[in-house]
Amino acid sequence: VDFVNHCRDQGKRIVHCHGEYDQLKVADVLHLREARTMGDVLVVTICPDATGSGGEKRTTFPQAMRAELVAAIGVV
Secondary structure (H helix, E strand, C coil), X not given: CHHHHHHHHCCCCEEEEEECCCCCCHHHHHHHHXXXXXXXXXXXXXXXXXCCHHHCECCCCXXXXXXXXXXXXXXX
């Protein structure tokens, strides 16, 4: 939140993408690449491990692994 506010204070345009990013596909990478062209900063958030009703786990890989995978993409 502090980072986003700092960027806003500098007049930067922020683009936000959110998803599970459980099993990354080419379409996901293309989507993030296109989103990055729409602003100065791309912020990507990931669904938590327990995203189903009643804390039911819907993802195959843990949140930390999914975050590492998304962070490894150059445009993020």
